[in-house]
Amino acid sequence: xxxxxxxxxxxxxxxxxxxxxxxxxxxxxxxxxxxxxxxxxxxxxxxxxxxxxxxxxxxxxxxxxxxxxxxxxxxxxxxxxxxxxxxxxxxxxxxxxxxxxxxxxxxxxxxxxxxxxxxxxxxxxxxxxxxxxxxxxxxxxxxxxxxxxxxxxxxxxxxxxxxxxxxxxxxxxxxxxxxxxxxxxxxxxxxxxxxxxxxxxxxxxxxxxxxxxxxxxxxxxxxxxxxxxxxxxxxxxxxxxxxxxxxxxxxxxxxxxxxxxxxxxxxxxxxxxxxxxxxxxxxxxxxxxxxxxxxxxx
Amino acid sequence: xxxxxxxxxxxxxxxxxxxxxxxxxxxxxxxxxxxxxxxxxxxxxxxxxxxxxxxxxxxxxxxxxxxxxxxxxxxxxxxxxxxxxxxxxxxxxxxxxxxxxxxxxxxxxxxxxxxxxxxxxxxxxxxxxxxxxxxxxxxxxxxxxxxx
Numbered sequence: 001x002x003x004x005x006x007x008x009x010x011x012x013x014x015x016x017x018x019x020x021x022x023x024x025x026x027x028x029x030x031x032x033x034x035x036x037x038x039x040x041x042x043x044x045x046x047x048x049x050x051x052x053x054x055x056x057x058x059x060x061x062x063x064x065x066x067x068x069x070x071x072x073x074x075x076x077x078x079x080x081x082x083x084x085x086x087x088x089x090x091x092x093x094x095x096x097x098x099x100x101x102x103x104x105x106x107x108x109x110x111x112x113x114x115x116x117x118x119x120x121x122x123x124x125x126x127x128x129x130x131x132x133x134x135x136x137x138x139x140x141x142x143x144x145x146x147x148x149x150x151x152x153x154x155x156x157x158x159x160x161x162x163x164x165x166x167x168x169x170x171x172x173x174x175x176x177x178x179x180x181x182x183x184x185x186x187x188x189x190x191x192x193x194x195x196x197x198x199x200x201x202x203x204x205x206x207x208x209x210x211x212x213x214x215x216x217x218x219x220x221x222x223x224x225x226x227x228x229x230x231x232x233x234x235x236x237x238x239x240x241x242x243x244x245x246x247x248x249x250x251x252x253x254x255x256x257x258x259x260x261x262x263x264x265x266x267x268x269x270x271x272x273x274x275x276x277x278x279x280x281x282x283x284x285x286x287x288x289x290x291x292x293x294x295x296x297x298x
Numbered sequence: 299x300x301x302x303x304x305x306x307x308x309x310x311x312x313x314x315x316x317x318x319x320x321x322x323x324x325x326x327x328x329x330x331x332x333x334x335x336x337x338x339x340x341x342x343x344x345x346x347x348x349x350x351x352x353x354x355x356x357x358x359x360x361x362x363x364x365x366x367x368x369x370x371x372x373x374x375x376x377x378x379x380x381x382x383x384x385x386x387x388x389x390x391x392x393x394x395x396x397x398x399x400x401x402x403x404x405x406x407x408x409x410x411x412x413x414x415x416x417x418x419x420x421x422x423x424x425x426x427x428x429x430x431x432x433x434x435x436x437x438x439x440x441x442x443x444x445x446x
Contacts, residue, residue, distance in 0.1 A: 024380075027352035035300050094301060095326035101347065102336030109343045114350055119331050121300070 011039045018141045023114060026141045030116055033133045036270060044136040052135055052146040053242060054160035056186065057170035059152025062196040064103035066170055066229040067149045071107035071115075073239055074145055081113045082138030082146040086128060089119040096120075100149065114143065124265050126151045127159040135163065158186050162258030166191040166245045168238075171210065173202035188219055189254060191245045194238060198226040218250055271295050300331075302422065304355040307335040307344045309372060312362035317389055317411070321357060324415035328422075341372045345379055354384060355422070358405075361390040365400065373404035373437050382438020385425050387418065387445075404437040407445035421445045 009017070009025070011032065017025030032040045055067050064085065071081045085100035098117035107113045120128045128134075131148070138146050150160050161167055169190035187193070187210070195207045203226050211224045223241045227234035268274065277294055280286045286294070306322045308315055315337060322332045333351050335344065348356055356376075358369055369388055376384050387407040388400060397408055407421045424445065428435040434443065 024349055024352075027350055031300070031303075031352045089331075090326065090329075093327050093329045095329045096301075096331045097322055097326045098331060098333045099336075102334060105336070108335075109346045117331075117333050117351060119301075 047140040050139045052164040054164035056150040061172035064100040068104040075112040079144040082143035083115045198228040302330045303353040305353040306357045309368040314361040318359040370403035383436040401444045
């Protein structure tokens with residue numbers, strides 16, 4: 001038995017145990033991956049990833065609640081589900097309050113569901129470093145499907161497209177007029193769009209606005225559904241839509257662009273001289289150009 | 299090493315979570331990663347969450363008078379599941395007369411109303427020191443030590 005805090009197991013043993021279904025070994029492995037343990041990262045990245053869905057959208061639209069609902073439905077069908085819930089780290093203290101489990105009353109402790117709260121730590125944006133390796137680790141540990149719930153995002157935080165196979169964009173009623181839905185950004189990359197809180201007034205109108213925004217562009221086939229994670233309405237239709245996602249060539253290019261740029265960013269921020277370079281900048285000892293010279297062209 | 303991962307849990311039927319949230323916030327501001335369970339968790343659910351999150355510290359909050367059953371039950375389950383290294387602390391309305399039994403069940407510190415936030419940060423520092431010097435501090439290794 002692997003004890004948490006027990007460092008007696010080396011990386012290769014952990015990987016074997018996690019592959020054999022030990023939750024505790026998986027939990028420890030994810031910790032090491034997030035800390036940047038290269039041996040673990042290299043080992044898990046050699047496993048091909050299972051189907052993954054990114055669940056994203058603005059703060060407060062019900063992403064955690066909907067993630068809880070979906071994980072439970074897939075698990076009840078017999079699948080093993082890995083869930084990564086991302087919350088921001090404080091840029092000042094580095095600490096994080098990971099509160100998604102508050103909303104995950106059904107799936108948080110289910111035998112076929114593994115939930116892990118992930119802080120963004122020192123990542124450049126809203127995606128934690130090494131998220132791809134964490135998804136691979138869950139795949140290796142026998143999960144059939146992986147759900148990644150992002151931090152609450154704005155219109156341009158599209159980093160999740162580089163991490164998961166498909167994107168479920170969650171919106172809510174009363175989120176603005178039709179011009180919001182015409183704006184470029186995240187909406188164009190979604191594979192399925194839902195208006196959650198469908199029990200509240202305004203959800204029909206919100207869905208109609210999104211549909212009309214999508215209708216004129218290349219994403220006109222993207223389903224826009226109304227659901228209520230709270231009342232469990234519209235969920236079966238959502239599951240069906242998720243099972244029938246058609247990948248679009250125009251989005252594949254975007255995905256690879258973001259995979260490449262986020263991999264470069266990971267490398268950059270993980271560079272041993274990154275933190276000391278930031279200190280030098282803050283103290284006025286070097287310029288931005290010199291910093292770039294030091295880190296990239298060293 | 300990364301930041302400490304700390305689960306702050308509300309066992310039982312008690313719905314008072316102001317204290318737990320203040321503690322969670324203070325730990326966050328001290329640079330730790332705090333996983334808050336939400337209300338009304340069973341001891342079994344709390345164990346599962348600690349395991350899946352690879353946490354090393356568990357804070358239990360109770361203001362309903364059920365601490366005498368719930369805290370020792372959580373400590374027993376941690377030991378039964380081999381989670382011997384987890385450090386457990388408690389908070390809430392815990393009468394002085396009840397504390398010796400909780401300490402001997404494996405709880406390492408109890409913080410009542412009015413505790414300054416620095417107090418449990420000092421406790422965590424002491425936990426770190428004991429870990430580094432290999433002195434027992436986890437729930438599975440009792441030498442009778444507890445905070446104040």
